[in-house]
Amino acid sequence: MGPTYPARVTEEPLSGGHNAHEVVRIGGTVHRRGDGNTFAVRVLRHLEAVGYPYAPRHLGVDEQGRDMLTYIPGVTTDHPGQRAVGAYALGGRMLRDLHDATAGHALAAGRDCVLHGDPGPFNTIFRAGLPVAFIDWDSCRPGDRLDDLGYLAWTWCVQSQGNVPIDDQARHLRELRDGYGDVGADTLIRAILRRQTELAEVEAANAADPRHGAERRRHAEWAVQWATGDRELFQRHEDVFLAALG
CATH class of the missing domain: 1.10.510 (Transferase(Phosphotransferase); domain 1)
Known part of the structure; x- marks a missing residue:
């Protein structure tokens, strides 16, 4: 048998929020290239610690330096x-x-x-x-x-x-x-x-x-x-x- 290679990761671009940063979905995670806002990361970690259910969870940083967050299925609304x-x-x-x-x-x-x-x-x-x-x-x-x-x-x-x-x-x-x-x-x-x-x-x-x-x-x-x-x-x-x- 020949060598095996890891499956190609599919990145699905996401839109809907009011931000100017790259945001993609990879499976059950969202990867976004933000502005280095470590305060936001600290807030999300605090909210997870106290059980606040209405925010994504911060999962760390990927190999490209993008923040990883839980993907929350659904849609935004405008009416x-x-x-x-x-x-x-x-x-x-x-x-x-x-x-x-x-x-x-x-x-x-x-x-x-x-x-x-x-x-x-x-x-x-x-x-x-x-x-x-x-x-x-x-x-x-x-x-x-x-x-x-x-x-x-x-x-x-x-x-x-x-x-x-x-x-x-x-x-x-x-x-x-x-x-x-x-x-x-x-x-x-x-x-x-x-x-x-x-x-x-x-x-x-x-x-x-x-x-x-x-x-x-x-x-x-x-x-x-x-x-x-x-x-x-x-x-x-x-x-x-x-x-x-x-």
């Missing part, structure tokens, strides 16, 4: 029609459990807790319309939990595109807030508006920065339109959202 009854309350609970799991820990560095940093539906895996895990932890950091909650509430519930009725958006916001718990209506409204404004300002600066490539500047221009469009809709119907929150 309420792709989400099941109970999805918003569960999303709020997932974020609250993350914040509670890191509050008071050294990783929080004296702040409220560790934030995911970008917990939009584009960075959430859904199965049968229900969220099962947050992915893309590159933006995680110590911070104020309302920054995370305001961003989650905005990106999951407020949508100027897609012909989503305002009453439905307000109901989704109430369900998400109730899933998270212990946040007043005015506080949440202000948090959403603050995150929309902050993102629009940051991305406007990126769009005007000649150090960025053309693709990055185009993305920044799109992000400004997204944030300002959603903010205008939210402000126009703020009374509806406030009434829904009670």
